[in-house]
Amino acid sequence: MKKYGFLATLALTAMLAACGSQDEETGSKSSSEAANSEVQTTVEEKIVTDQLGREVTVPGSIDRVVTGGILPYFSTWYVATNSTKEIVGMHPNSYNAAKNSVLAKISPDVLKADTSFVQNGEVNVEELMKINPQLYVEIATDEKSIDKISEAGIPVVAVKAIDAAAAEPLATFNSWLTLTSQITGTTERADRFLDEGKKVQAQLDEQLKDVEKQDKPRAMILFMHNDKSITVGGKNFFGNQWLNATGAIDVAENDVTGKKEVNMEQIYAWNPDIIYITNFTETQPDDLLQNKVSGQDWSQIKAVQDGKVYKIPLGIYRWFPPSGDAPLMLKWMAQKNHPSLFDYKIEDEIKTYYKDFYEFEISDSEIQSILNPSSDAAKY
Structure with missing residues (x-):
């Protein structure tokens, strides 16, 4: 070579x-x-x-x-x-x-x-x-x-x-x-x-093993978004794996490979129960929940009606792609998908992980910045 x-x-x-x-x-x-x-x-x-x-x-x-x-x-x-x-x-x-x-x-x-x-x-x-x-x-x-x-x-x-x-x-x-x-x-x-990731996934698998398909939420990954373009993630993309690993069904997996630009009619057809928004877009949950996006009516979507629109966290890096916080991403998304099965406090999970893995005593305000990341993180 x-x-x-x-x-x-x-x-x-x-x-x-x-x-x-x-x-x-x-x-x-x-x-x-x-x-x-x-x-x-x-x-x-x-x-x-x-x-x-x-x-x-x-x-x-x-x-x-x-x-x-x-x-x-x-x-x-x-x-x-x-x-x-x-x-x-x-x-x-x-x-x-x-x-x-x-x-x-x-x-x-x-x-x-x-x-x-x-x-x-x-x-x-x-x-x-x-x-x-x-x-x-x-x-x-x-x-x-x-x-x-x-x-x-x-x-x-x-x-x-x-x-x-x-x-x-x-x-x-x-x-x-x-x-x-x-x-x-x-x-x-x-x-x-590697050991921590395997341990967390095994814990999730044990908790999710008896969940029937009809009881899994139908979720969508909003990868990139503005008032002119809607790009979602589907099969063979990180979002699909996160959803499958945490007990959800990816609404786009049969229609989208990788990432793809779609229109609101496609979103209406999927009508997801949960929407996850990545940190590769400046869009925040309130932009959809309060129907702020010009030319797009998100109020008809079940996830919006139920208030289940979430910005994916950002810790040492964005949690959507692979990162050192991946075990925390699993715990966070599993809890959003199945809150009755995963009753831990995610703030405590973050605090313990950062102390054990990064030897960093993270503050409560820093934890909130992880869970509620700024739109600035998505800017070029």
Whole structure:
């Protein structure tokens, strides 16, 4: 297989060298300054196999990582390593999630990340070079970015999203943690997460085993939304797996694969009992419950009539895609779907999890910010 390593030419090597002498506050250096720096070579390198099956040569010790279109990955790095200081650059959409997350308080270094290398929705390689990444992590479907960054001599690790582990969130996140562990040599936190996820799912399965199909709520995932467009999630997407795992029926699973734009007539035909709204849209439950959206009448939908419209939480990252908070997502959604079966207090579950897993004493106000995330987190 083709190997991707450091720069093939001395000139480009000089541009990217001297990473250790960067200004830690700004995390960036101009290409001209980099070119004049003393060339440094790595003491140790390793080869990892990314999720496209590519062998990628990476430094044995990494302290400058940039993350692109695989938006949750910065939080994956934190879960695996207990640190975000290595994340020196990230996609602007990731940064908005980070800025509005509890992770910004647990590990404030995450807010030092540079976002200027993404311009007009694309990676600007010249700006990226100024950040001097030792490693770039990109979503596996963005072949254009993977190729042009690799050609610039920066090691690129490709990570799959919905096509990893059949879009099963816990298994997908575990695959990301496993890859990160291979890169960093850290395994303890990854193993703990996997064990916790399995334990929580087993608990839910036990509670839900006697629930008949007709007693399961019919739910819909509102993935993206505004007054001009309605996009829902369906089969082979994270929402479908969350709903199946927590005792609900996905109303879109027979009509939608992945995500799809639909109209209100389709929503009326589905008439879901519950609507879950992701953090990839600024829409809040009150926008539907109070019928605020111009040109759309949500008042006819059963979920709206019954007041069962919920914004999916945002903890160390958005809870809809895979994240370190996945066991909490399971508990939260299971309780919304079957409140009589799951009578725990979700606030207590969050407090215990954050103390045990992240060693963070989370406050009541921070818990409320998780459960009631700002629309700002969805802004580009």
